[in-house]
Amino acid sequence: MNLRPSPRKSPGVDVTPLIDVVFLLLIFFMVSTTFERESQIMIELPEATGEEVEHKKDELDITINISGTFFVNQREVVNTEIETLKQAIRNAIGDQHDLPVIINADARTPHQSVMTAMDAASQLGLTKMTFSAHRPISE
Structure with missing residues (x-):
């Protein structure tokens, strides 16, 4: 006769299914996540080769300098927020919504x-946009 009580296992939580679930979640998020590579490409923009176009008086001129400061018809915009730029464009165009925009x-x-600049102009109904470039200096 065996009179000794059998050793009892201490109660515990089986974590094997938990590990499986965590692994599946990890795979799900790895597959469903989109990765964006954000970088700035340093390039030299080409110079224009073509005919010069005469500027008309009834057009909107948006100038952007190297630091990203906006100028609307040679008047500096207070900051670089899109709402401020839109207000400056509204003030410059008045009720003429068919003006060509030169950036x-x-x-x-x-x-x-x-x-x-393009978003601000298009949100105000200005759809005729063009970019200006300079002619290369001949040596």
């Missing part, structure tokens, strides 16, 4: 500043 951007201007 003069420095070659080293961040592209986000150019996109902000």
